[in-house]
Amino acid sequence: MKLEKIKDILQAEVIVGADDLQKEVKMACGCDLMSDVLAFVKSGSILLTGLVNPQCVRTAEVSDIIAICFVRGKKPPNETKKLAEEKNIVLLATDLLLYESCGELYNAGLPGCSEYGEDF
Amino acid sequence: MAEEKRVTRVQELIYELTVSDVMKEDVIAIPVQTKMSELRETLRSNHISGAPIVDGDKLIGIISLQDFIDWLAEGQSDCSISEMMTVDVKTLYIDEPLVNVIDKFDKYGFGRFPVITRRGERLVGILTKGTIVEGLLEKLAITRREEEELRYRTNSIFENIIADKINMNLQYTIVAQDFQRAGGSASGLKKTLKYFNIHPRIVRRVAVATYEAEMNIVIYGNGGEILVKIEPHQIEIVALDSGQGIPDIEKAMQPGYSTAPSWIREMGFGAGMGLANIKKCVDEMSLTSTVGEGTHLKMSINI
The missing domain is CATH 3.30.565.10 (Histidine kinase-like ATPase, C-terminal domain)
Structure with a gap:
């Protein structure tokens, strides 16, 4: 699913990476615990999280996550934005809650990480 | 003008693979004691159109939906499956190369071949065109992954x-x-x-x-x-x-x-x-x- 479509579904604001909305993500992961993200996420995912500190961008970087969407109306601090620009990670933000955001995307056909096949 | 000869990976695989690589092992075999009247339910519930007949683990015949239809058409009373089965079964040995098998599919026109061991002629699997295609696809996927990994290894900085x-x-x-x-x-x-x-x-x-x-x-x-x-x-x-x-x-x-x-x-x-x-x-x-x-x-x- 294209990030552009995800942005529309979640009525999200683009914080970093406005030129990268044509990128495709294969699946999504909704989680606030970064170690759980590292344990379960597969490359080519979008991460939905309420965590806005720079470590979510680090987590995205090491596990090949393409984009992060912050939920519950949270906005990342400058150091998170700066790191995301540097590491080429797209940042979105929505007012929807985590559960609702996941539900909307799942409903639109974006699978979860455990449903997606082999990790590349 | 000589035609360009190119051997595809699938053609190579047909020579490399044997029956045991692509056969289905959990074969549904029908015991020889079964009655014809019981056959329909076995075929229906397993979604199959025929099955080997065994005495213990030894293959003694094969029966297909066509045999069942013939039995119905003749209006005979219920009998043992052994009376209606084909006894002269064309089988494959577990170690035969796939290239032989494809010839046999062409030659006999059957939809399935039971697979047996050379010694003891025990029934160990079944092969259909479907299982061959699945086996080839799986093997192609593995080969591709191996080739990709090899490409990464051989392009490594360490090579130089x-x-x-x-x-x-x-x-x-x-x-x-x-x-x-x-x-x-x-x-x-x-x-x-x-x-x-x-x-x-x-x-x-x-x-x-x-x-x-x-x-x-x-x-x-x-x-x-x-x-x-x-x-x-x-x-x-x-x-x-x-x-x-x-x-x-x-x-x-x-x-x-x-x-x-x-x-x-x-x-x-x-x-x-x-x-x-x-x-x-x-x-x-x-x-x-x-x-x-x-x-x-x-x-x-x-x-």
Whole structure:
């Protein structure tokens, strides 16, 4: 699913990476615990999280996550934005809650990480 | 003009593979004592249009939907399946190459062949055109993955280095409690490994393991170091700190066990998954720790 479509579904604001909305993500992961993200996420995912500190961008970087969407109306601090620009990670933000955001995307056909096949 | 001869990978596979590579092993065989009236239910419930007939594990015949229709049409009374089955069964041996098998499909026009052992003629599987196609597709997928991995290995930087023993050492310094910079070593290592042309899947495992180890040093370790040794066939990562140490390593390894204070948890860490994650990512791991002196974590990943 294209990030552009995800942005529309979640009525999200683009914080970093406005030129990268044509990128495709294969699946999504909704989680606030970064170690759980590292344990379960597969490359080519979008991460939905309420965590806005720079470590979510680090987590995205090491596990090949393409984009992060912050939920519950949270906005990342400058150091998170700066790191995301540097590491080429797209940042979105929505007012929807985590559960609702996941539900909307799942409903639109974006699978979860455990449903997606082999990790590349 | 000579026609260009190109052997496709599928053609090669037909010569390489044998019946045992592609046959279906959990074959539905019907015991010889079965009545014709019971046959319909067996075929229907298993979604099959025919089945081998066995006496114990020995193949003695084969029956198809056509035989069943013939029996119905003749309006005979119920009888043993052995009276209606085909006795002269065309079979395949388990070690026959696939190329023979394809000839037999052409020659006899059958939809399925029971597979038997050369000695004892035990029924061990069944082969249909469907199982051949599935077997070939699976093999092609594996071959592609192997070729891709080989491509990464042969393009590696190490191919151009001539020495009796090669290793490259990298060192990263980790500052305690510095959450702005935490993860920088894992990030730097990941970027560096790209130049070695190591498979992205392996790079990702190294990065995740290093990141978790780095976060542990930042949170508990009172600062420390990450030492990386890159060799042609493996990457070794050692995470050292002089922090508080781990009193019970077995407990610390349990997924979900954590001693993290709440402010660490608020940062998204301290869920007790770090060491369990590391174990999942690496091929070998050893952890030693002395309370009050520090922790030594050694991990290695095969390339």
